[in-house]
Amino acid sequence: MSARAGFIMCAAGIVLMCAMDAVAKTLGASFTTFQVVFLRYLGAALWLAVWIALTGASWPRRADWWPQLQRAVLLVITASFFFFAVARLPLAIVAALGMTAPVYVTLLGGLLFKERLGLSVFAVLALGACGSAIIVLGGGLQQVVGSTGEPLAWLAAILAPLTYAFTVIALKHHSKREEPAAMTLGQSFLAALLVLPLALGDWPAFDARLAGLSGLIGFLGAVGFLLLVHGLKRLPVAAFAVLDYTALIWAAVFGFVFFHEVPGPQLWVGGPLIIAACILNARLSAGAGGSVETEAAVAEMPEGEASTR
DSSP states (O other): OOHHHHHHHHHHHHHHHHHHHHHHHHHTTTSOHHHHHHHHHHHHHHHHHHHHHHHTOOOOOGGGHHHHHHHHHHHHHHHHHHHHHHTTSOHHHHHHHHTTHHHHHHHHHHHHTTOOOOHHHHHHHHHHHHHHHHHHHTTOHHHHHSSTTHHHHHHHHHHHHHHHHHHHHHHHHHGGGSOHHHHHHHHHHHHHHHHHHHHOSOOOOOOHHHHHHHHHHHHHHHHHHHHHHHHHTTSOHHHHHHHHTHHHHHHHHHHHHHHOOOOOHHHHHHHHHHHHHHHHHHHHHHHTTOOHHHHHHHHTHHHHHHTTO
8 A cells, every 4th residue: 555545544543533532521521530541441442352353463462461561550640641631621732732742752762771862852852841831821820720620630731741751662662572453452451450440439321422422432542543553554754743743733623613612822832832842853863863762762653642542
């Protein structure tokens, strides 16, 4: 299949992942954050199991349970931060802050793999931090502390890409010996088991709407992941890196259409700064001759994102 097919697959995968975030925001009005995380990963595991059964792909191996469990812990933490934030803040705001993750991956890669970090890396980090600060504080402190729960939501939105960066590092370290679908099925199932005790408690009555959305969130996550993985096999990572930034546009569109959210000007000022930081970070990682682990982790960020939240 051609690069054009890969482009279409990746574009569709991005739309589905953004749609999944919109479903999570809708469910957040009825369920607790941990219940939404449980539904997301249990649903993804079930849909991926069906896909593996129908296609004859590899199933998770018992020997891989330990790295899958490690990633599952990080998945639960990251998704809990993300879904808590997305239920209380505009979709586009959370998406823009989430784009700082590649910069964190480079920083963590340097620390974990003992790579020397030059001034350019810290300059990129500062650029991304400036973009985040504009988004968070651009509407004034009243925007951050103006209502109950919002300060924690802003904190969760900032922490989610940081914990996501740890997940990507772990994903790259473990993924050499695991098939993508099997790896995601295993870690999704374990994530659902881990969050289940936290999800227990009062569940709302399931009507047709909530039941449909509960099944849809896992379906969108699983199909979006498969489209991204298979699209990336046919599309250069550099081309996808540009395409991936359209997630901010889709988040703004879904937020406006379904939740009547109109992002303020601080998003359109801070968002481009974060995107610029990511582009510069990718070029520095490719051209500076950094560690193989860090460079490869940055390169495979898109595939990691598909299986993270």
